Amino acid sequence: MAEEPTHPRSVRAKDSVLCATRELLDEGGLPAASVDAISARSGVSKATIYKHWPCRAAVAAEAFGRRMADAIPLPDTGSARGDLAEQVRRVSAFYGGDSGKVFAQLLAACVTDPAGAPYFRQFFLATRWEGIAELWQRAQDRGEVDAGVGAGTAMDVLFGPLIFRLLTGHAPLTEAEADTLSSAALDGLLSSVRGESS
Amino acid sequence: MAEEPTHPRSVRAKDSVLCATRELLDEGGLPAASVDAISARSGVSKATIYKHWPCRAAVAAEAFGRRMADAIPLPDTGSARGDLAEQVRRVSAFYGGDSGKVFAQLLAACVTDPAGAPYFRQFFLATRWEGIAELWQRAQDRGEVDAGVGAGTAMDVLFGPLIFRLLTGHAPLTEAEADTLSSAALDGLLSSVRGESS
Amino acid sequence: MAEEPTHPRSVRAKDSVLCATRELLDEGGLPAASVDAISARSGVSKATIYKHWPCRAAVAAEAFGRRMADAIPLPDTGSARGDLAEQVRRVSAFYGGDSGKVFAQLLAACVTDPAGAPYFRQFFLATRWEGIAELWQRAQDRGEVDAGVGAGTAMDVLFGPLIFRLLTGHAPLTEAEADTLSSAALDGLLSSVRGESS
Amino acid sequence: MAEEPTHPRSVRAKDSVLCATRELLDEGGLPAASVDAISARSGVSKATIYKHWPCRAAVAAEAFGRRMADAIPLPDTGSARGDLAEQVRRVSAFYGGDSGKVFAQLLAACVTDPAGAPYFRQFFLATRWEGIAELWQRAQDRGEVDAGVGAGTAMDVLFGPLIFRLLTGHAPLTEAEADTLSSAALDGLLSSVRGESS
DNA sequence: GAGTAACCGAGACGGTACGTCCTGTCTTGGA
DNA sequence: TCCAAGACAGGACGTACCGTCTCGGTTACTC
Numbered sequence: 001m002a003e004e005p006t007h008p009r010s011v012r013a014k015d016s017v018l019c020a021t022r023e024l025l026d027e028g029g030l031p032a033a034s035v036d037a038i039s040a041r042s043g044v045s046k047a048t049i050y051k052h053w054p055c056r057a058a059v060a061a062e063a064f065g066r067r068m069a070d071a072i073p074l075p076d077t078g079s080a081r082g083d084l085a086e087q088v089r090r091v092s093a094f095y096g097g098d099s100g101k102v103f104a105q106l107l108a109a110c111v112t113d114p115a116g117a118p119y120f121r122q123f124f125l126a127t128r129w130e131g132i133a134e135l136w137q138r139a140q141d142r143g144e145v146d147a148g149v150g151a152g153t154a155m156d157v158l159f160g161p162l163i164f165r166l167l168t169g170h171a172p173l174t175e176a177e178a179d180t181l182s183s184a185a186l187d188g189l190l191s192s193v194r195g196e197s198s
Numbered sequence: 199m200a201e202e203p204t205h206p207r208s209v210r211a212k213d214s215v216l217c218a219t220r221e222l223l224d225e226g227g228l229p230a231a232s233v234d235a236i237s238a239r240s241g242v243s244k245a246t247i248y249k250h251w252p253c254r255a256a257v258a259a260e261a262f263g264r265r266m267a268d269a270i271p272l273p274d275t276g277s278a279r280g281d282l283a284e285q286v287r288r289v290s291a292f293y294g295g296d297s298g299k300v301f302a303q304l305l306a307a308c309v310t311d312p313a314g315a316p317y318f319r320q321f322f323l324a325t326r327w328e329g330i331a332e333l334w335q336r337a338q339d340r341g342e343v344d345a346g347v348g349a350g351t352a353m354d355v356l357f358g359p360l361i362f363r364l365l366t367g368h369a370p371l372t373e374a375e376a377d378t379l380s381s382a383a384l385d386g387l388l389s390s391v392r393g394e395s396s
Numbered sequence: 397m398a399e400e401p402t403h404p405r406s407v408r409a410k411d412s413v414l415c416a417t418r419e420l421l422d423e424g425g426l427p428a429a430s431v432d433a434i435s436a437r438s439g440v441s442k443a444t445i446y447k448h449w450p451c452r453a454a455v456a457a458e459a460f461g462r463r464m465a466d467a468i469p470l471p472d473t474g475s476a477r478g479d480l481a482e483q484v485r486r487v488s489a490f491y492g493g494d495s496g497k498v499f500a501q502l503l504a505a506c507v508t509d510p511a512g513a514p515y516f517r518q519f520f521l522a523t524r525w526e527g528i529a530e531l532w533q534r535a536q537d538r539g540e541v542d543a544g545v546g547a548g549t550a551m552d553v554l555f556g557p558l559i560f561r562l563l564t565g566h567a568p569l570t571e572a573e574a575d576t577l578s579s580a581a582l583d584g585l586l587s588s589v590r591g592e593s594s
Numbered sequence: 595m596a597e598e599p600t601h602p603r604s605v606r607a608k609d610s611v612l613c614a615t616r617e618l619l620d621e622g623g624l625p626a627a628s629v630d631a632i633s634a635r636s637g638v639s640k641a642t643i644y645k646h647w648p649c650r651a652a653v654a655a656e657a658f659g660r661r662m663a664d665a666i667p668l669p670d671t672g673s674a675r676g677d678l679a680e681q682v683r684r685v686s687a688f689y690g691g692d693s694g695k696v697f698a699q700l701l702a703a704c705v706t707d708p709a710g711a712p713y714f715r716q717f718f719l720a721t722r723w724e725g726i727a728e729l730w731q732r733a734q735d736r737g738e739v740d741a742g743v744g745a746g747t748a749m750d751v752l753f754g755p756l757i758f759r760l761l762t763g764h765a766p767l768t769e770a771e772a773d774t775l776s777s778a779a780l781d782g783l784l785s786s787v788r789g790e791s792s
Numbered sequence: 793g794a795g796t797a798a799c800c801g802a803g804a805c806g807g808t809a810c811g812t813c814c815t816g817t818c819t820t821g822g823a
Numbered sequence: 824t825c826c827a828a829g830a831c832a833g834g835a836c837g838t839a840c841c842g843t844c845t846c847g848g849t850t851a852c853t854c
């Protein structure tokens with residue numbers, strides 16, 4: 001406790017802000033996490049908040065980012081296909097839940113307000129990318145993957161459809177649907193050679 | 199068209215609004231298409247606008263929707279794979295251009311303001327869905343597609359990645375990337391039998 | 397009933413409008429008597445309403461005017477002073493009650509919207525003026541009044557203070573206050589006997 | 595005044611608002627002094643205006659109040675009756691001029707929107723009351739007044755008739771009429787000598 | 793008794809002001 | 824020296840009401 005004051009004040013301020021923002025996001029989604037509300041709850045002034053982040057979306061992205069990473073641990077089923085399918089299932093479940101709504105609001109906010117986009121990428125996509133890269137490495141090691149496809153492409157093809165559905169709501173995000181999408185993505189849409197695919 | 203003055207007033211008002219909105223979207227994107235600006239340019243009062251649409255995003259979606267449909271005619275290359283790949287290429291090009299930015303803003307606005315979502319689905323997704331359904335039907339007729347995969351799933355897997363990239367900007371939307379994504383989606387990510395993929 | 401249709405339609409429409417307006421004024425004061433509300437409740441279209449009256453305040457003045465006349469019958473106490481004082485008391489009581497608020501709103505509306513002023517004068521002041529003129533005539537017949545003072549002046553001096561208080565609310569409109577005001581005013585207005593006045 | 599920039603910002607904002615409002619009132623009366631117009635001319639945002647005043651009428655009352663006080667200095671003719679009659683004459687002249695119209699609009703607005711009433715009382719009536727109280731005190735000191743009549747009653751009886759005429763327009767506000775009214779009222783209010791009144 | 797003209801209900805519309813909200817900057821005073 | 828507290832400009836929001844207008848159907852006169 002004695003060395004708590006040695007933390008630069010800015011660190012304590014950032015923590016307070018992120019903590020308060022998390023609470024507000026949980027309580028009322030992104031609309032509830034207005035800068036005024038964050039300032040009031042955290043006891044950190046608006047000026048200070050804007051000294052650390054360029055816009056509201058950036059704060060929210062940083063506050064919410066880890067939550068998602070924690071909520072979606074990497075699976076290890078023994079096969080690359082199993083791992084990837086399970087990961088799609090987990091991400092779909094996350095998107096389909098309450099947090100998914102907040103995630104969508106955040107993504108939307110970072111479109112509206114481009115200053116937040118780098119934060120969104122850093123605190124959401126980077127983490128996700130690392131997970132997929134690891135699974136993809138395992139798959140490569142096992143020779144399960146098409147050598148011509150990169151991890152980035154895989155991420156897009158596997159999770160893009162989920163985000164599409166999350167944002168537009170044109171189709172549900174159930175577990176069954178997640179499996180359908182991951183199967184299609186993993187196997188391919190066209191009827192080349194099948195049999196091993198579900 | 200001689201009877202234009204006999205159009206019910208509501209029709210004329212809607213036309214004015216949609217036309218003005220299109221212009222504003224072209225000039226400054228969604229932020230420029232505020233309800234006040236639409237009202238001022240169209241000569242239609244705000245109250246009337248809110249009588250016809252629930253929110254700004256709905257107006258913009260309707261105004262911008264057809265533009266996209268017109269900009270992306272259905273291809274007919276002779277093969278289902280070719281048609282689908284070409285369609286992905288065209289949609290990617292659309293997203294990558296100026297219109298893509300507006301499209302992203304619109305999608306984001308419909309997340310923020312759910313009242314607009316049905317309009318977005320009607321004026322963007324419905325059109326897209328019809329196109330894909332037709333291509334998919336051709337493909338089924340030719341026996342090129344995996345019978346177990348529906349057109350809806352195909353749409354998600356083919357275009358979800360593009361939307362993912364459009365919104366987050368984590369990867370470019372070039373033609374080459376579009377081909378990579380469509381190949382991966384159409385063939386599948388896993389290494390069954392490869393080589394015939396473009 | 398058979399000859400009801402012989403009434404010009406306009407007469408029925410006016411009656412419906414005035415009746416509906418009275419109800420609305422009773423329920424929520426002048427703000428509740430919007431033209432839309434009057435139209436809806438009376439079944440008479442707004443266009444027709446505006447054919448008969450120049451503005452909302454005019455309708456309300458006509459609708460509310462008789463109410464006040466009915467509520468304040470002329471007193472007859474045997475002396476001019478007694479009659480006038482009693483009349484001030486009655487008007488004060490009217491102003492102090494619920495109707496007083498509506499009266500004030502109406503007067504205010506006719507200031508804001510001068511088209512209504514003639515209606516206000518016709519349906520409120522004319523009636524009042526007639527009453528005062530009659531009392532004043534009685535007083536003259538009895539030789540109680542200062543011959544140099546006209547009935548108009550008397551009306552202003554007796555009721556002006558009440559209206560002043562009603563509108564600004566700077567002092568109450570109780571019966572005792574009414575007597576104080578009328579005493580002060582009557583001592584000046586009545587010529588003959590001075591001394592018995594408080 | 596060198597420290598003008600050090601004035602708390604709120605003071606500068608209030609000054610700007612009141613100044614702009616005065617101008618607008620002069621140019622087009624109360625209807626011209628919409629909150630939007632005040633905001634635009636003063637450079638003070640609407641939100642700030644609503645932080646300092648509860649409604650438009652309150653702003654206008656404060657802006658216009660002093661003007662009236664300045665325009666009507668207290669007379670000193672040597673006799674209480676003379677002072678009071680002169681004061682009635684001056685107030686009548688004020689009401690009869692352009693400012694009278696604005697005054698009437700303001701009073702009406704404070705009836706319509708009760709949130710403004712305290713401001714009206716503070717910035718119009720309080721000043722008036724102080725003036726009358728002083729004149730009344732002089733009169734009492736000279737023994738000219740009826741001891742049973744308070745200054746408040748005097749104010750109502752003297753100025754109520756003017757306000758009545760101002761608002762309803764049922765009679766003119768000329769100097770001659772003002773004298774007629776003040777004579778009638780003062781004969782009642784002043785105790786001592788009767789008969790020499792005009 | 794059909795034709796015709798006036799009239800009216802219903803309500804959409806332009807216009808205007810409203811009062812609220814939130815963002816991101818700027819100022820002040822205290823620690 | 825740094826920060827909380829919060830005032831501020833700017834600008835969009837969605838609502839409310841007014842008074843005008845357009846439409847289509849009904850009514851009440853005319854022939």
